[in-house]
Amino acid sequence: MLTTAAKPFVKLVDRYLPDPFVLVLLLTLFVFLAAMLFQHQDPITVIGYWGDGFWNLLTFAMQMMLVLVTGFMLATTPLVQAGLDRLANRVQTAGQAIVLVTLVALIASWLNWGFGLVVGAFFAKALARRIKVDYRLLVASAYSGFVVWHGGLAGSVPLTIATEGHFSEPLIGVVSTSQTIFSGFNLTLTLVLLVLIPLVNRLMMPKAEDSLLVDAKMLQQETVEHPAAERPADKLEQSRWLGWLFGGLGLVYLLSYFYQQGSLNLNSVNFLFLFVAILLHQSPRNLLNSLQEAISGSAGILLQFPFYAGMMAVMVESGMAQSLSQFFVGLASSETLPFWSFISAGIVNIFVPSGGGQWAVQAPIMLPAALELGADIERVAMAIAWGDAWTNLIQPFWALPVLAIAGLKAKDIMGFCLVQLVITGVIISLVLSFV
Numbered sequence: 001m002l003t004t005a006a007k008p009f010v011k012l013v014d015r016y017l018p019d020p021f022v023l024v025l026l027l028t029l030f031v032f033l034a035a036m037l038f039q040h041q042d043p044i045t046v047i048g049y050w051g052d053g054f055w056n057l058l059t060f061a062m063q064m065m066l067v068l069v070t071g072f073m074l075a076t077t078p079l080v081q082a083g084l085d086r087l088a089n090r091v092q093t094a095g096q097a098i099v100l101v102t103l104v105a106l107i108a109s110w111l112n113w114g115f116g117l118v119v120g121a122f123f124a125k126a127l128a129r130r131i132k133v134d135y136r137l138l139v140a141s142a143y144s145g146f147v148v149w150h151g152g153l154a155g156s157v158p159l160t161i162a163t164e165g166h167f168s169e170p171l172i173g174v175v176s177t178s179q180t181i182f183s184g185f186n187l188t189l190t191l192v193l194l195v196l197i198p199l200v201n202r203l204m205m206p207k208a209e210d211s212l213l214v215d216a217k218m219l220q221q222e223t224v225e226h227p228a229a230e231r232p233a234d235k236l237e238q239s240r241w242l243g244w245l246f247g248g249l250g251l252v253y254l255l256s257y258f259y260q261q262g263s264l265n266l267n268s269v270n271f272l273f274l275f276v277a278i279l280l281h282q283s284p285r286n287l288l289n290s291l292q293e294a295i296s297g298s299a300g301i302l303l304q305f306p307f308y309a310g311m312m313a314v315m316v317e318s319g320m321a322q323s324l325s326q327f328f329v330g331l332a333s334s335e336t337l338p339f340w341s342f343i344s345a346g347i348v349n350i351f352v353p354s355g356g357g358q359w360a361v362q363a364p365i366m367l368p369a370a371l372e373l374g375a376d377i378e379r380v381a382m383a384i385a386w387g388d389a390w391t392n393l394i395q396p397f398w399a400l401p402v403l404a405i406a407g408l409k410a411k412d413i414m415g416f417c418l419v420q421l422v423i424t425g426v427i428i429s430l431v432l433s434f435v
Contacts, residue, residue: 002203002419010136010415017411020300020396024307027351031311035318046314053313054306057354061305063270064354065298067154068401070273071114072294073287075122077280084119088126094133095202098141101127102198105145110152110190112273117398118294120145121405134211139406140413141201143399144420148193150389151186154269156355157385168363172377179378186382189431193424200423204416237285247279300400305354308397312352316361321348325365337375338383338432341366345387346425353397355388383432390425393417 018026028050035041035049074080087104091097104123109116120142128135150157158180160166166174180186236242254272262268281287315321324347328340345362352358362384370380392398394417396410403410 002200003206006204006416006419007206009418013415013418014411017396017414020400020410021304023396023410024304024311028307028311031314031320031351035314035320039318039320039323041318046318049314049317050310053317054310056313057305057309061302061309061354063267064156064305065302066270066274067112068114068117068298068301069291069294070270070277071112071116072118072298072401073277073281073290074112074115074273075108075118076290076293077277079280080119081122084123084126088123088130091127091131094131095205097127097131097133097138098201098205099198101138102141102145102201103194105142106148106194106197107145109145109147109149112154112269113146113149113152113398114154114401115273116145116149117143117401118405121402124406128214132213134206135214135406136408136412137201137204137206137416139402139408140416141198142406143402143413144197144201144393144417146398147197147389147393147420147424148190150355150385151181151190151382153181155181155385157359157381157388159269160359161381167360168367171367171371175378175381180382180385183378183382185379185431185435188435189386189428192427192431196427197420197424200420201416204419237288238283240282242284243278243282243287247275250275250278296404298401300404301397304397304400308351308353312354312361315348315351321352321361322365324348325362329365329369332369332373332375334373334375336433337366337370337373338379339429341380341383342387342390342429342432345384346391349388349391350395353388353392353395355385358388359384379432386428386432390428391421393421393424 017023032043032046032050035046036043041049084104087100091100101120101124105116105120107116108119121139124135124138124142127133128138149155158175158177161168161172161175161180162177164174250271254268254275257268277290278287281290312321325344328344329337332340341362345358348358348361352361363381366380366384367377369375370377394414396403396414399410399413403413
């Protein structure tokens with residue numbers, strides 16, 4: 001049934017979805033027009049908002065790029081790559097490949113979204129080298145695991161409000177991750193999606209005549225030849241003791257940090273992944289080779305982040321984001337505010353695909369509303385987080401690293417992701433509202 005349902009979505013997206021950079025330009029024009037039509041802003045003022053806000057997310061963009069880069073470097077360590085190859089060797093059928101790549105991507109994304117994106121893409125390639133399976137759905141399945149990231153260990157909203165000095169602290173204080181990431185409703189939702197998303201992907205498998213297969217030779221990994229260490233400098237770059245020493249020092253610091261009740265936040269997560277990657281890559285040269293790959297795979301995100309920052313500035317300064325959020329708040333009661341927070345966050349995320357940036361836009365509206373209505377603050381915060389993660393399924397911005405590794409375009413996978421958007425949206429809404 002889902003195979004038939006997915007087919008028209010796949011064709012529609014394949015025909016009409018442009019490159020992600022073109023999409024961000026079109027979305028910018030749409031936001032310009034909306035600000036002028038609905039917020040009664042003149043064109044020069046709107047352009048001023050856009051230009052003034054173009055570089056507003058540089059600090060956050062750096063943090064997000066580090067999440068992606070450290071996740072990439074960890075995913076490309078010999079230990080992780082060998083583990084993925086061993087796991088791929090156990091797969092016998094196309095259906096097993098679809099289910100397993102989804103599960104691996106889900107678990108890895110819950111640990112760290114950058115790690116999940118990269119591990120999912122590399123695992124999809126490893127499977128495609130061994131199994132005849134629709135490559136588009138395989139890569140889409142890997143990307144669909146990304147939907148749980150904001151409910152996991154690297155979720156920017158729960159980690160932000162768990163960090164002392166966050167901008168909402170005067171309203172809600174510091175909120176422990178035990179009340180957000182590790183709360184009963186969030187863990188329940190994560191487990192439900194862990195079962196549902198692989199099942200949906202498996203049910204979307206196209207018939208053999210409609211499948212896109214790839215030549216395994218095209219997916220072979222390039223072997224990196226290490227030149228002989230002739231100079232003392234070469235020996236230093238390829239020495240293992242430096243990687244072991246500094247990887248160990250970083251982990252010792254983290255043990256001390258958490259022993260002294262340090263909080264789990266964006267900086268501590270990035271620190272953990274960076275120093276584990278240093279330890280597992282062993283030599284500085286191996287780490288730097290991985291870093292070069294990571295940066296090339298994230299180049300599209302670096303280019304697009306300022307455009308989304310400019311869009312966010314237009315939505316905030318024109319009052320459009322606030323108007324949208326207030327519209328949904330006006331429909332809500334204390335019981336339904338998490339649901340409407342989720343829906344509004346999903347819409348805002350199309351134009352502001354940044355969890356931290358989106359929280360900065362919506363928190364000043366949603367949190368006072370939650371306090372006034374007597375709603376569950378932690379649930380409202382996580383509803384915004386899940387809304388941001390949810391529509392990433394059809395927002396190709398964060399798919400760029402996956403697509404770069406897989407060698408596909410956004411239009412190849414977004415049709416399958418659109419089906420997942422509908423199904424996961426219903427499930428997330430139900431759990432946020434009733435569990």
